[in-house]
Amino acid sequence: MGLIGDHSAIGAGKISLRPTLKDRLRTNKTEVGVFGVAVLFYLIAYFTISGQFFPMLNIASVLAIAAAGQTIVFLIGGIDLSVASVITGASVLASTLLSANVPFVPAVFIVLGSGLIFGIMNGIGITKLKVPPIVMTIATGNILLGVILITTNGRPKPSTSTLLSQLVNGKVFGQITGAIIVMVIVGIFLTWLTKKSTFGRKLYMLGSNLMVAKLSGINTDNVTIKVYALSGFFSGLTGLILLGYTSTSSLNVGNSYLLPSIAAVLLGGTSPLGGKGSYIGTILGAFILTTIISMLTVLQVSQAFRQILQGLIIILFIIVNNSKFFGRN
């Protein structure tokens, strides 16, 4: 399957190096498929519960930002389970700083910087101490949870920043909220990073085959640390946005986003084994999941069944993604 467009033209001396639309569709067939499913689910939601596009996109955008870090971690074949604690920690830290009258911009930088540093610590543990990613992130997540509980004594302060709330919930052009704009910015940045930059190439190579990446001279430790740092950064961003979104910081806010964010990444066609997937898929996956959850909520399905269904959906999609039956792998 070449990237070169019209194969019959090679003999005639007319070689086009630009991929045609057909080639683009072929190389991105996962995204195309996920897009089709997203449209289908939106139509179902529209006709069953008369779901509106922009409110659902608004909810999906928070989920998509929460899943941003997990997407790139999955691309290198890792997993980051500390996102739950980092999201909670960022939102608690932000509300503490803002209610202590720290100016807005420095407070945001401190929160995002803390997320970044936490991610770097994860990366160092995974590469230098050789602790498997799942164990490292679950352990650091646990430590952070303990630190949050000790410092807040189990009762985080509510946020008093109206500016943050306005930034996240304020609408421009009628329906587009700040959260959606942040998601678009994150989307453009991550798409550039993964598809157009050398770092992105290294990322996919690491995920496809760590040994080959190492042998071809890539500093795999460096790339891994950067990826986990980015994951921490995006979790910090998610914490900020959630604080603005709900105006209160609760200790469960991060935990309730852990599985949905992983589900969004998997729904978007990113493989947990690494080397395959994209952030566009994750955004679409987040949208699909939001339509499903909205429908379940409107149909008054209990929390128990919602949890069961979420688990089953993840298993179903990972089977679709991994199975030889569906022509992948």
Add this chain to the structure above:
Amino acid sequence: MNFAKQKWIQNQDLVPIYSILLVMIFIMAFIQPNFFSVGNFSSLFTQLSPYIFIAIAQSLIMIIGGMDFSVGAMVSLSTCIFATSLHHGAWNPPLIVVIVLICGALSALTGLLISWFKLPSIIVTLATSFALSGIALLFLPTPGGLMPPDIALWLTGNLGFIPVSAILIAATVAIWAYIRKSSLGLLLFAVGYNKDAARKSGLSLHKAYFAAYFMSGVMSAMAGLMLSSITMSGDPTIGIPMTIISVTAAVLGGLSFNGGQGKIAGAVAGAIVVGMLVNLLFYLKITGFYTYVVQGAILIIAVAVNSRRKRVASPRWD
């Protein structure tokens, strides 16, 4: 090589964890004057038994080269089932066996899913952990229910002067010792050591995954049984910290994420150390929030030390 030397090489993995355990016992005996009394021993063992069962549950999965993220959810689910469905008097003992087997079957289903579709065990068990806690919420939306007092008191009590929990654990370890020597044990270790080689030499991966996950589910249900006997009730969230504890205990006990090696006796000692540490923090009047930090730190240190240690070149099929 003489017999004693061979035994030494086979079991030298266990030396670090048993030395730590000995130190722990000394510290506890120093802090707690009546540490060696029968009453304390009995209550301590009953408190530790859930940790030991989940450590075994996690070890079985780590031996075949995976990781089970749903241990905690399975414990929660089983406590909820026990606390809601046991109240028919004479039918309780067979009912307990049935519930334990159902939990095993649920877990075995996960194992088959993983081997049939060749899925990463971490993601699948993460997903099933949510499904299982959802099912737990169906049985008990909030902590509550009732464990029949006669069953609970018997399970947390003594038989003669030996705690019933200790007998159950000894029986489990004895059964495992038998399984390990059998062809099933060989299969589990072969699959864990090298899946491809095992498959190419005609071993059934499905059988290995089914067996390992079934036994793991049974062990999680046993942990749930002990927990609901201790608390006399069920709780759909009680198992949440259990997953990380199980991994910590197994890693402390010398199990490796590479699979194909490790000893259940190590995991048992690891679980006792983790459990006694929680007790120790309690005695030092360190509040519950700090246990999260301590658990996380121990896990990282244990794994980091473990991954530095060289793989012991010993005959694996003893």
